[in-house]
């Protein structure tokens with residue numbers, strides 16, 4: 350389901366996958382070949398959410414933002430495994446976030462990082478590029494091994510293929526809804542609710 354909020358309509362690139370039971374609402378931008386999987390919520394109602402090309406947001410992820418303070422930026426080729434909770438944070442290109450991890454406001458996960466399953470990343474935490482981040486709360490454990498680097502690069506590529514298989518099976522390519530009187534997003538001056 351792709352819905353406007355206060356005149357702000359989600360913006361979608363080409364070949365994007367959003368099944369009916371996922372919610373994409375408000376000031377959300379999805380780049381080309383992004384896949385949003387079943388039961389995800391991306392709620393861009395009080396700040397903006399930007400998701401780069403070829404990123405996958407796997408089933409039951411929950412993405413939200415903080416009013417006037419923390420938008421959510423996910424760069425290209427990022428993978429969020431099942432049941433990840435992101436709030437007002439930044440994920441750089443090629444990062445992989447393991448299942449059931451939570452990342453809080455102001456945290457930044459560097460390029461190509463692997464965040465282990467079940468981790469809690471505290472507010473404002475900074476993860477250097479290509480490191481393994483793990484624990485509750487999470488700490489930087491070490492630089493990624495070659496196998497872990499290969500894992501982070503392989504998951505987003507697989508998910509681009511998976512959503513193409515769904516299109517071949519008859520699932521529709523997502524389209525932004527028609528909306529008369531669309532308004533700019535938060536970054537362009539939309540008033541905060």
Ligand SMILES: CC(C)(COP(=O)(O)OP(=O)(O)OC[C@H]1O[C@@H](n2cnc3c(N)ncnc32)[C@H](O)[C@@H]1OP(=O)(O)O)[C@@H](O)C(=O)NCCC(=O)NCCS
Nearest residue numbers: 430431446447448463464465466467468483484485490504
């Ligand atoms: C991180 C992961 C890859 C394990 O990697 P690994 O090479 O076996 O890690 P190691 O055993 O060398 O552990 C390194 C450190 O991280 C810790 N660690 C590893 N996985 C952890 C986890 N899930 N939670 C907490 N700590 C973890 C280890 O205890 C160890 O800590 P220490 O150095 O203080 O003893 C794995 O736990 C994981 O989370 N994989 C992602 C799974 C997933 O979500 N898959 C879906 C992808 S679509």
